[in-house]
Amino acid sequence: MSRLSLSRIAAVMVKEFTQLRRDRITYAMILVMPLVQLLLFGYAINTDPRHLPAAVVSYDHSNIANDLVATLQNSSYVDVTHQPNSEAEMDRLMRRGSISLALTIPPDFTHHLLKGERAQILAEVDASDPVAAGGVSAAVAALPAQALKHDLLGPAARQGGKPPFEVVIHRLYNPEGINAYNIVPGLLAIILSMTLVMMTAMAVTREVERGTMESLLATPATPFEVMIGKLLPYIAVGIVQTTVVLTLARLLFAVPMAQTAAGWLALASGIVLFITCNLSLGYLISTLVRSQLQAMQVSVFYIMPSLFLSGFMFPFLGLPGWARAIGEVLPVTHFLRIIRGALLKGQVLADMSPDILALAAFLLVVATVTVARSRTTLD
Amino acid sequence: MTNAIDVRGLNKSFGDKHVVRDVSIQVGEGRITGFLGPNGAGKTTTLRLLCGLLTPDSGEGEVLGLDFRTQTAAIKRQTGYMTQSFSLYQDMTIEENLTFIARVYGLENRQQVVNQALDELGLQDRRGQLAGALSGGWKQRLALAAATLHGPRLLLLDEPTAGVDPQARREFWDEIHALADRGLTVLVSTHYMDEAERCHDIGYILNGRLIARGTAEEIIARSGLVTFNGEGPDVGKISHALEAQPGVLGASAFGTAVHVSGTDKSALEQAIAPWRKAPYEWEQVEPSLEDVFIQLMADQVDDRYAS
Numbered sequence A: 001m002s003r004l005s006l007s008r009i010a011a012v013m014v015k016e017f018t019q020l021r022r023d024r025i026t027y028a029m030i031l032v033m034p035l036v037q038l039l040l041f042g043y044a045i046n047t048d049p050r051h052l053p054a055a056v057v058s059y060d061h062s063n064i065a066n067d068l069v070a071t072l073q074n075s076s077y078v079d080v081t082h083q084p085n086s087e088a089e090m091d092r093l094m095r096r097g098s099i100s101l102a103l104t105i106p107p108d109f110t111h112h113l114l115k116g117e118r119a120q121i122l123a124e125v126d127a128s129d130p131v132a133a134g135g136v137s138a139a140v141a142a143l144p145a146q147a148l149k150h151d152l153l154g155p156a157a158r159q160g161g162k163p164p165f166e167v168v169i170h171r172l173y174n175p176e177g178i179n180a181y182n183i184v185p186g187l188l189a190i191i192l193s194m195t196l197v198m199m200t201a202m203a204v205t206r207e208v209e210r211g212t213m214e215s216l217l218a219t220p221a222t223p224f225e226v227m228i229g230k231l232l233p234y235i236a237v238g239i240v241q242t243t244v245v246l247t248l249a250r251l252l253f254a255v256p257m258a259q260t261a262a263g264w265l266a267l268a269s270g271i272v273l274f275i276t277c278n279l280s281l282g283y284l285i286s287t288l289v290r291s292q293l294q295a296m297q298v299s300v301f302y303i304m305p306s307l308f309l310s311g312f313m314f315p316f317l318g319l320p321g322w323a324r325a326i327g328e329v330l331p332v333t334h335f336l337r338i339i340r341g342a343l344l345k346g347q348v349l350a351d352m353s354p355d356i357l358a359l360a361a362f363l364l365v366v367a368t369v370t371v372a373r374s375r376t377t378l379d
Numbered sequence B: 001m002t003n004a005i006d007v008r009g010l011n012k013s014f015g016d017k018h019v020v021r022d023v024s025i026q027v028g029e030g031r032i033t034g035f036l037g038p039n040g041a042g043k044t045t046t047l048r049l050l051c052g053l054l055t056p057d058s059g060e061g062e063v064l065g066l067d068f069r070t071q072t073a074a075i076k077r078q079t080g081y082m083t084q085s086f087s088l089y090q091d092m093t094i095e096e097n098l099t100f101i102a103r104v105y106g107l108e109n110r111q112q113v114v115n116q117a118l119d120e121l122g123l124q125d126r127r128g129q130l131a132g133a134l135s136g137g138w139k140q141r142l143a144l145a146a147a148t149l150h151g152p153r154l155l156l157l158d159e160p161t162a163g164v165d166p167q168a169r170r171e172f173w174d175e176i177h178a179l180a181d182r183g184l185t186v187l188v189s190t191h192y193m194d195e196a197e198r199c200h201d202i203g204y205i206l207n208g209r210l211i212a213r214g215t216a217e218e219i220i221a222r223s224g225l226v227t228f229n230g231e232g233p234d235v236g237k238i239s240h241a242l243e244a245q246p247g248v249l250g251a252s253a254f255g256t257a258v259h260v261s262g263t264d265k266s267a268l269e270q271a272i273a274p275w276r277k278a279p280y281e282w283e284q285v286e287p288s289l290e291d292v293f294i295q296l297m298a299d300q301v302d303d304r305y306a307s
């Protein structure tokens, strides 16, 4: 055995640096990615979500009721963003996931309150995400103690320490606050994204790297035919993955499934659309990168925001506005709403149309760019 | 005789690198044309331009009677292209590769076509073997079978025998002749001189320019070259010394012989004078293709390094 040679180590080391420098994308990934991630996620991530949107329907137009809404507004946990005209409208907002809290103040609220009778308001909380629901529930539960301190004189104020009114809290969609109900469907979104984007990202790159692209291009097969032919098997792969994950979700975690045929139809449409979105995105990546390694790196780079800014790890409505704006562009964000809607909220296609449309738009844009970028020649 | 390939004024640049310069080439139907030139001369690029894999910067003409710039899809259907490096799927079996080709070209009676190809290759009993596991010679034969599976009228072969042993090379050329006998037009790039002699005619490309075209005899006759052959010891040193002499365009050693060429016979005789004594024996010989190409390269040498 020869002795350890520092100059040989140095030779290999210098060679590695030289090669690293040549590989621009890797270089960028190593230097830029941590920065982007640090800034992006450092500011966006908030494990104690605040300023969640709330809607109030008040049938009581007294000053007291108005003050109650103002107190709620002052809480840092919720922002009253909607004042719909009817409860039906508010239900729709709740089902779509646009609000985390729906507060109803009944017409006789002030009347009961002033007479010292049992006054109640109804707070419906979206509990599909237990983390987000926790803060909201606490905020509304604290209302009776905080609100109306200045308004109440006479009988209502003389109740001797007892809160002047009662908040009835309904926890919707996941009343027991079981985390798995929220996380497991979300995992399906992440699993599909990770595997499908990465696999197709390598599909074209592999042909280029192995030199088989040249032969393929010399055949009469058009780029569009090649793309469709390459993607179809992965749609099948995605469907198999989905079936396995949903079956396990049901068997191991007792996650609720869609209840009706319409629910299943909505779920199936969302799944196929989402799978196709991921596949086209992967294909687009494969037309941009030069090696399979780069394809892998770009895929990972894409997955990060899908984890953090989509509502998978942290409640979407608790993210800052700019982070939500980024999240709205990601297919995972929309798919999370679709699958949680179908499994936990009994949604049908009509309820999830904004998200279905968003996915369709994403698919259209990505597929168009991909076809435009696909190579008919080696130029 | 009609031309399978008839293109004029072909140009192609990559960035500011002018790789194919004003190439005009005609290839008669059923002819085997050898495309010669050193590495980087532009052979592969020219072949790719002809089969629509690259878009030319300028140039016009027909391939198989079709506009080679616009009717690439139709040309592709009737052309077989064998790439310089093995480009079948190494992780698929021989049969799977052939079946894939048959499908992509939409061949009817696919099974029969593939079976026949396997029979002709003599690979019937190894049909289930991975293409990547084949030896170099077999890979080339398989690639040729794949390139001809759809019955093309034109065959473009890019250095098909590079790195293949002499026996396999000979068989490969027998096969190419058999295909040409059936009417196929073949344009084959190579840098083996002995293979040039197995072509009906030759094109020599250097630094992107097609600088010689015709049969081997025509090219040799046109060169106006005079060649002396000297035998004796230390021919390597002598060839070096000769190269520096005025009037010598090329000198190279082959075993115990040295070939010296130039266009001026008296200058050449003056150059070899110091060695024209025992134990050396000199005689004027017919120049070989290789001598001609060495001269052509010498002529172009400045241009070649200029760009």
Ligand SMILES: Nc1ncnc2c1ncn2[C@@H]1O[C@H](COP(=O)(O)OP(=O)(O)O)[C@@H](O)[C@H]1O
Residues within 6 Å of the ligand: A379, B014, B017, B019, B037, B038, B039, B040, B041, B042, B043, B044, B045, B046
């Ligand atoms: N895609 C490309 N991009 C840039 N330069 C290229 C490309 N393809 C070939 N070249 C350059 O063009 C020249 C001719 O290459 P090529 O046609 O492959 O030569 P040959 O096949 O005769 O060896 C070489 O200098 C090569 O580096």
Ligand SMILES: [Mg+2]
Residues within 6 Å of the ligand: B040, B043, B044, B045, B084, B158, B159
């Ligand atoms: Mg080449």
